[in-house]
Amino acid sequence: MAIESVSQSFRATAMGAYQALYALGIFGGPFIAGMVNHVFGIAFGFYFEAILGVCAVGLIMTKTFEKIQNHDTHTIKRHT
Numbered sequence: 001m002a003i004e005s006v007s008q009s010f011r012a013t014a015m016g017a018y019q020a021l022y023a024l025g026i027f028g029g030p031f032i033a034g035m036v037n038h039v040f041g042i043a044f045g046f047y048f049e050a051i052l053g054v055c056a057v058g059l060i061m062t063k064t065f066e067k068i069q070n071h072d073t074h075t076i077k078r079h080t
Helices: 008-038 042-074
Strands: none
Touching: 008 042
């Protein structure tokens, strides 16, 4: 999925960039969470992640619903 929209000549570069960002997230996420937990307390981290999770679900549902609506309006209806 990460390389489907990239031309053939840039696919290796796209995969390298994807893997670099992925590795940065693996390192940075726990590091930042540890700093936030140290400053604000461990409960804050759980509440913050819960809010992010709810926002992510809402965003996914909105985008999925828009895609379904767009698909329904562009579907060719056959009369039999």
